[in-house]
Amino acid sequence: MILLKTFINMPKDLEPVEIFGAYNKRVKYLSKKFNVDIYLKNNKITINSESEKNNKTVKKIFNELIDILEDGHLLEWNQFLYIISRNTGEDINNPKSMKEVVNTTINGVKISAKTEGQAQYIEDLKNNEIVFSIGPAGTGKTYLAVAMAVDYLKKGKVQRLILTRPAVEAGEKLGFLPGTLYEKVDPYLKPLYDSLIDFLGIEKVNFYKEKGIIEIVPLAYMRGRTLNNSFIILDEAQNSTYQQMKMFLTRIGFNSRVVVTGDITQIDLEKKKDSGLLAVSKFLTNIKGIKFNELKKSDVVRNPLVKEIINAYEVFENDTE
Secondary structure: OOOEEEEEEOOOOOOHHHHHOHHHHHHHHHHHHHOOEEEEEOOEEEEEEOOHHHHHHHHHHHHHHHHHHHOOOOOOHHHHHHHHHHHHOOOOOOOOOOOOEEEEOOOOOEEEOOOHHHHHHHHHHHHOOEEEEEOOOOOOHHHHHHHHHHHHHHOOOOOEEEEEEOOHHHOOOHHHOOOOHHHHHHHHHHHHHHHHHHHHOHHHHHHHHHHOOEEEEEHHHHOOOOEOOEEEEEOOHHHOEHHHHHHHHOOEOOOOEEEEEEOOOOOOOOOHHHEHHHHHHHHOOOOOOEEEEEOOHHHOOOOHHHHHHHHHHHHHHHHHO
16 A cells, blocks of 8 residues: 655644634544645644545645635635635536636735635626626625726726615715815725725726716716716615616616615614615526625625624624514
């Protein structure tokens, strides 16, 4: 019997428990599934087995784990199993890829799906003209949409980007606020600015704004327009009214992509039932070219406390209803 050894350098910025899992849960699972021995020695992860193929597969899985963990994300068990399935061909009919790079920030960070839900979201964005993405905070709804939009612009698939949000806090009565249009709405649209700057840099964002290639406007200012050759993102759509949503969706022209994002647990309207996002989820679901994508708590990729906070709110709200 000849044992073959494969080595992986242990990253200096990660602790063994982050890679191996609590109580070596991931190592035990991989060892049993692929009939390999895995241990850490001299700052190297060593994989031993009689099969070169199994060694290579386990090494690929570990490298993918390390890439995701070094980006600052934590993996749940179902996400770990998903990585395994992609590297073993057990789910060969599943076209989703967590390693497909959607875009790269100006700092060189490659943006790809971190969860199975995000991978499905990316597939939906590529394959549909209109995508509604509904889910809690921290699931990457808006950020991945902006990443895709900038990629479309860079590749010449669209001629401009249009990003909009309902300015609910201002009651959409922006004419009473001091300053220019951008000065009035900047506090409400800043999250969209921040995402764009990550991919283009502030100078290019400002240049594109001046040229009209990028527009960042409140939803109320979309009335009366026809938007051709555009990638359009409506963010915080749970705060749009029925009429606003209808107005927005009927602005779409030729060769345009639309992403509508929102969290139906965070409706700020006086009457939640007035939400345009809630309404369309009842009657637009069976139209070809329109896709509803639901991201869940398991897709949260911010600080893990965010997930705990979401859980606590759900328990509290259910108990008080």
